Amino acid sequence: MVGMNQIDSPLRMLFRSFGAASAQMASDALIEGMILGYNPRKVAPMVRDALGIQLNRALTICRTEVLRAHREAAHQIYAENADVVKGWRWQAALSGNTCAVCISLHGREFPMSEKMSSHPNCRCCAAPITYSWEELGKRFGVDWSGVDDAGPSFEELAKKYNMSPEQIARYRARTGTGVDYFKSLTPEEQRKILGNAKWLAWKEGKFAFDDIWKSTWSDEWGAGKAAASLNELVGEDEAKRYFTLASLKKSVGWADAGEDQTFIAGKLSEFVREKIGDIVSSDTINMTNSVREHVQKHSNEFDVERAFTMLAGIIDNPLYIMQGKKSNSLQFVDDFDDKFFVLVPIKHLPEEMWVETIFIEEKNRFLRRWGKRTVYYERK
Secondary structure (H helix, E strand, C coil): CEEEEEEEHHHHHHCCCCCHHHHHHHHHHHHHHHHHHHCCCHHHHHHHHHHHHCCCHHHHHHHHHHHHHHHHHHHHHHHCCCCCCEEEEHHHHHHCCCCCHHHHCCCEEECCCCCCCCCCCCCCEEEECCCCHHHHHHHCCCCCCCCCCCCCHHHHHHHHHHCCHHHHHHHHHHHHHHHHHHHHHHHHHHHHHHHHHHHHHHHHHCCHHHEEEEEEEEEECCCEEEECCCHHHHHHHHHHHHHHHHHHHHHHHHCCCCCCEEEEECCCCCCHHHHCCCCCCCCCEEEEEEHHHHHCCCCCCHHHHHHHHHHHHHCCCCCCEECCCCCEEEEEEEEECEEEEEEEEEEEEECCCEECCCCCHHHHHHHHCCCCCEEEEEEC
16 A cells, blocks of 8 residues: 555556645555445544545445455455465456446456556455466476366265255356346346447357456556447447447336347338438438337227338328427327327438337327427428
C-alpha cells in the first residue's frame, strides 16, 4: 500500500487532485487501515472525510486499492518463492454479481512475469500454481513421481460430506474454467451478466466467451481489464442487428430466445415514403417469427390471421402514421372494422424498421388516447 502511494502513481495522482493536505490524510487512512486489518467499509469514511467525496466513491477507492495491495503482496510472496511457485491462477468470486470479465478470466493461468490487473471493485484474487512433486524432484535429482500431489480425491470428499448431485455439479463448474461456469448458468442468469444483445451474439457463436475482456489503462486506476463492447466483438453492423433483435425479444418475452427467423412484413409505398422520408431511413419493414408467435397468442381476443393478411397493406398505405410511445417508434393505424382500429407499432432504427406487435383498439378510445399525438401521415 505504501508503494502504491508513491509519487506519480495513479492512486497518488488521484489523491493529489484534491490538494496536498487531503492527499496525505487519505493516504494515511489507507495505510493505517491496511496495518490494522480494517475492512474497506471502515476505512471509507476516513477517506470520504479527507477528500470531501461521497461515501460510495470513497468505498470504491478503498475496496479497489486494499485488494490491489493484497494482490501485489501475494505476487511478491510468490516471486520470492519461485523455487516452489511457477505461476498464478485467476480466481473469481463467482457469485450473483460477478461480472463477465471476471468470469471469463476465472481459472486462467498466468506466468509470474505477468501481474494481476483488474477493474475497480474487483474481488478476484491470484491463487498460486506450485510445481508438482515430480517437477521439484527433477531439480534435486530425486524421483518423487509417486508422491500424491492432491491428497484425497474430490469423489472421496463428496462421499465423506454427503454432497448432493446438485452440489457436486456446482462445485465442478466453479473449479473448472469461467466458460464452464457460465455455461452451467440458466439463460436468464447469462443474460443478466452479458446483457441481452451480447448474449444473443454469443449464443449464435459470433464470439468466444474468452474474448469478452480487453486490457485497459486509466490515469485514475492504472492498468486494468474491461468488457469489450459488442461493436468491438462483432462489428458495428452486426451489433446494430443484435441490439434490434434483443429489443424486440424483450418486448415479447424470452421464452424462445434461440434462433429467430426474420421476414419482410411489408414495404412503404413511394407516396408514403415521400411524406415521412425525414423520419425513416428504409422502405422495408421487417418482422421476427417470435413477434408473430406473440401476436398469435392473442387469437382469442381478435382475428389475428385477418390482421396478418392486412399487414402488408397497412404498411403500404395506412390510415394514419403517428408518433409512437417512444422516440424511435411509429404507430401505423388502419381500419379493422367499423368499431376497431388495427395498430402496428414500428421501431425505426438507422437503416432498419421492425414490427414490434399488432393489436386492435376501439376507435373512440384510441382517438381519446392518441388524439394529441403528432400525425406524420393521414390517408386522403
